[in-house]
Amino acid sequence: MTDLPTSPLPSRRRRALVALRRWFDTASSDPAAELSDEIDWLRVLPFLALHLACLGVFWVGVSPVALAVAAGLYALRMFAITGFYHRYFSHKAFRTSRPVQFLFALIGATSVQRGPLWWAAHHRNHHRHSDTEADLHSPVTRSLGWAHMGWFLTPRGFATDWDAIRDLARYPELRWIDRFDTLIPIGLAVGLYALGAWLERSHPELGTDGPQMLVWGFFVSTVVLFHATVTINSLAHRYGSRRFPTRDNSRNNLWLALLTFGEGWHNNHHHYPGSARQGFYWWEVDLTYYGLRLLAMLGLIRDLKPVPANLRRGGRGGPP
Numbered sequence: 206m207t208d209l210p211t212s213p214l215p216s217r218r219r220r221a222l223v224a225l226r227r228w229f230d231t232a233s234s235d236p237a238a239e240l241s242d243e244i245d246w247l248r249v250l251p252f253l254a255l256h257l258a259c260l261g262v263f264w265v266g267v268s269p270v271a272l273a274v275a276a277g278l279y280a281l282r283m284f285a286i287t288g289f290y291h292r293y294f295s296h297k298a299f300r301t302s303r304p305v306q307f308l309f310a311l312i313g314a315t316s317v318q319r320g321p322l323w324w325a326a327h328h329r330n331h332h333r334h335s336d337t338e339a340d341l342h343s344p345v346t347r348s349l350g351w352a353h354m355g356w357f358l359t360p361r362g363f364a365t366d367w368d369a370i371r372d373l374a375r376y377p378e379l380r381w382i383d384r385f386d387t388l389i390p391i392g393l394a395v396g397l398y399a400l401g402a403w404l405e406r407s408h409p410e411l412g413t414d415g416p417q418m419l420v421w422g423f424f425v426s427t428v429v430l431f432h433a434t435v436t437i438n439s440l441a442h443r444y445g446s447r448r449f450p451t452r453d454n455s456r457n458n459l460w461l462a463l464l465t466f467g468e469g470w471h472n473n474h475h476h477y478p479g480s481a482r483q484g485f486y487w488w489e490v491d492l493t494y495y496g497l498r499l500l501a502m503l504g505l506i507r508d509l510k511p512v513p514a515n516l517r518r519g520g521r522g523g524p525p
Contacts, residue, residue: 231320231363232384241360249358251387255317259428261420268412270404271421274397278426279433280466285313286324286434287466287493294325294373298481299497301506307378315393317427318434320383326369327362331438332478335453342438345454353432353439390427397422433464441471449476459490467491477516481509485517 228251289309292298310321318324327341336345341362344352356362365383373379382389401418404411445456455475462469462484470483470491484491500506 227363229387230384231323231365231386240364242356243360244355244358245360245363248363252317252358255424256428258420258424261416262425265414265417265420266412267421268417270411270413271401271417274400274418274422275426278422279430282312282316282426282430283433283466284493284496285309286316286318286430287468288497289313290318290321290324291328291468292481292483292493292497294321295328296478297372298479299501299506299509303376305505306376310379310382311389314382314386314389316430316434317390318431320379320386322367322370322373322379322383323365323386325373326366329369330366332475335451335455335475336442344439344442349439349443352442353435357435390423394419394423434468436461437465437468437471441469445469445472447472449473451475457489462490466493466496468493473512477512479510480512482512485512 225247227248289306290313293301293306294310313324314320331340331342334340336343338346340346342352342356348355367374398415398419401413401422402415404418405414441456441458441461442454443456445458445461447455448457449472451472453475455472457472458469460469461471467483467490468474470485470489473485473489474480474483481497482491482494483489484494497506497509501509
């Protein structure tokens, strides 16, 4: 007897169910697809919907309080990403307690930039392979659009290199945040809607409500935050000056540094990744570093790693 061909439908259905489960639980996996660089359209639907929801500004209107909440959440979450996801989890540029580590991991996860373990694993691999074929988001070997966002939407981009973060994976609370990274921003969205509804009842003179607070405080703030953050993957490897002759194409860019609280001093960072400070000189504005210094003064973090004096010398555009 001739064997009948196997229908592809069950396999496609299984992958679709896996993608749906992974909207909420990243432990659901499809190992066969993890190395693919094709955009996983089903899995990224919530991320695309996040962008489309920003159009809600045309229906909900705007108020000073909604704008203030959006700006405040941008600043708080940018600091959690740059100070903790990046300088702490990825580079161990300072030390802190386990509760503070958990708190800022939780705040960072509200940014819809996935969990701290995923983030640190990808960033550590970026430094190992920066601007080579093995760098998943290089605008040198791939397009600017791919480096900015395309890689983030693929199965390879979703995967976590656990070997790169063995030091962090021993914390069960961080693994929990990584596994349920979608539920955390959903909690923030619900909280913002409830805040707006309460303000509408108790302080109607503020001119806000639940839908308005949700759209501005969560959707708009989160989308702007995401695209500001990933300019460092894309624009900071194309546009700006090079003080140090690093083996990659990293650049220093004042405008990106202002937008991302200091991350735009990217050539400095690639020259010496272990420093808590990326603006090497006083005139290089680094808001994240100022925030870290404040937390150190309050006793919440300690042992901020400085830039060794010998590593600051020899670059273009700085003191000898």
